Amino acid sequence: MELIDIGANLAHDSFDADRSAVLQRAAAAGVSQLVVTGSSVESTRKAIELASAHPGVLFATAGVHPHHAADLTDTAFAELQDLARESVVVAVGECGLDYFRDFSPRDLQRRAFARQLEIAAATGKPLFLHQRDAHEDFFAILREHRRQFSNGVAHCFTDGERERDAYLELGLSIGITGWINDERRGLHLREVVRDIPADRLMIESDAPYLLPRDIRPAPKTRRNEPAFLPYVVRALAAARGESPDGVAAFSTATARRFFGLPSQ
Ligand SMILES: [Zn+2]
Secondary structure, eight states, X not given: OOEEEEEEOTTSGGGTTTHHHHHHHHHHTTEEEEEEOOOSHHHHHHHHHHHHHSTTTEEEEEOOOGGGGGGOOHHHHHHHHHHHTSTTEEEEEEEEEETTTOOSOHHHHHHHHHHHHHHHHHHOOOEEEEEESOHHHXXXXXXXXXXXXXXXXXXXXXXXXXXXXXXXXXXXXXXXXXXXXXXXXXXXXXXHGGGSOGGGEEEOOOTTSOOOTTOSSOOSSSOOOGGGHHHHHHHXXXXXXXXXXXXXXXXXXXXXHHHTOOOO
């Protein structure tokens, strides 16, 4: 099966020692293309460097995560605008709101989010969206700006039917991670994914985070990597009553169309 990982934090320093081995294992597992998440100006720069070094295989997003919203100064914003125009950048984000951790004050989070919506509008590139415990404000901002941006994916979706339907109504897509493999907190998600249309559903590792809990034998470290993406495919297929090959085929086609990736 051929897979596309739409969210891998490969710029993360936990991959510094063995990044090329991680990419080799991903390829061996069938992951043919990956979108490297930019979550700060610095990691965006690094994601672009990685994508430039692996043309046709790695792509990048340009964004500032709500945790780092306070760092999006005028200078950083100008730099992010430039980075977002690079040809290997296929989306703006990750951006959004995170009221679960509140690492940046909420008003700064909303401001950083709105400014990245401006970048998406100016570049025409889709949004790679992050939301946790902030659905009301997040949805209100997206709805208000909906005419200005081309498309968006709610990455690492973990919410319920109400949020799913709200995003689908706005024409957004949904990204599913190994959260669905979690036999404790992922159970509700197994119901919710059944009614997501195949042409709006994509898969992502969110590596090094969210190691699927059903990997056997369990890896020695907690670090997740894109090579484990087939576990997400199998959990998603079981939840939807579909074959893993079928899920692989539609999620790959959806991701390729959404991000405008070349065929392999
Ligand atoms: Zn995220």
